[in-house]
Amino acid sequence: MLEKLNEIERLGLEALETVRDEAALEAWRVAHLGRSSALMQLFNGFGQLSKEERPVMGQRANEVKKALEAAFNARSDELRQAALKRSIEQERLDVTLPGRRVPLGRLHPDTQILRELYRIFGEMGFQVYCSREVESDEYNFQLLNFPIGHPARDMQDTYFVESEGRGDNPIVLRTHTSPGQIRAMREISSRNPHNPAPVRIVLPGMVYRYEQVDARHETQFDQIEGLAVGPGITFSDLKGTLADLARRLFGQNVRTRFRASFFPFTEPSAEFDIECFLCGGKGCNVCGGGWLEIGGCGMVHPVVLQNGGYDPERYTGFAFGLGPQRIAMLRYGINDIRYFWENDLRFLEQF
Secondary structure, three states: OHHHHHHHHHHHHHHHHOOOOHHHHHHHHHHHHOOOOHHHHHHHOHHHOOOOHHHHHHHHHHHHHHHHHHHHHHHHHHHHHHHHHHHHHHOOOOOOOOOOOOOOOOOOHHHHHHHHHHHHHHHOOOEEOOOOOEEEHHHHOHHHOOOOOOHHHHHOOOOEEOOOOOOOOOEEEOOOOOHHHHHHHHHHHOOOOOOOOOEEEEEEEEEEOOOOOOOOOOOEEEEEEEEEEEOOOOHHHHHHHHHHHHHHHHOOOOOEEEEEEEEOOEEEEEEEEEEOOOOOOOOOOOOOOOEEEEEEEEEEOHHHHHHOOOOOOOOEEEEEEEOHHHHHHHHHOOOOHHHHHOOOHHHHOOO
């Protein structure tokens, strides 16, 4: 059996010298080190040897196996190095070719238009005030002159958060950013209740409404609300602010209009429209009649001023709420508001 082990080692090493590629090397491994190889067959027959022969043959068989494995690993390294050398010599890289550009991320069009609105309102003297998205019915409706059972609540289809024991003050996902008006006014007026400081803020954020989704409506969308409170503020100040905003966004020749409307938290109230750039005022599936409503506005209702800690006999104010996504639709010629939430790169990479 010793002679057979020596023969297996000799034949295996001689055969390895003729191996020239990875496929032949794998075939050699199967033939000389695999389960069906002559060496493995000898290992399986050790049980038939005597106690005296078994340790001697086992030691020699292990030496042969280690020798073949070491030779296999060395030959494998030689073939890899040879393949690498051939690749370097035959597949030279042309370093003069231009490299591939690394794709860069960019701001979402909604974020772009919001940042531009922050800049414009900042130049007008407004500060950004952020408020919570989950509100109580009291702040979302009651303090804004929407008493319980008021029919105007039907205009704002509401998501309610399941809660127990709250009676007439359930938890809701805010339907507009207007609850931030009360929170901001109370925060400012609490510092000096007898002579509160004027307010000039914008309140951006996400709002939620259970509405039918179409080209102009979504169940969640951004709003940016403005509030100015102080002595002697008039409706003319409101019109001038929004008209100037439209000119800064869309150019000096933009056409705007104010339509009388109703909101419980403002009196008088109006809708603010921009002439549709998509159809030039002719009417399309986005605007519906040549004009696209981008927000509502009006003079702050005396009840809302009082709930915010301001004396309506001494202070007046105006408020407006704008839809940044509708502004972006006009700005960039987007014909469906649902594109903003579909995460389609074909749409997002255009901005």
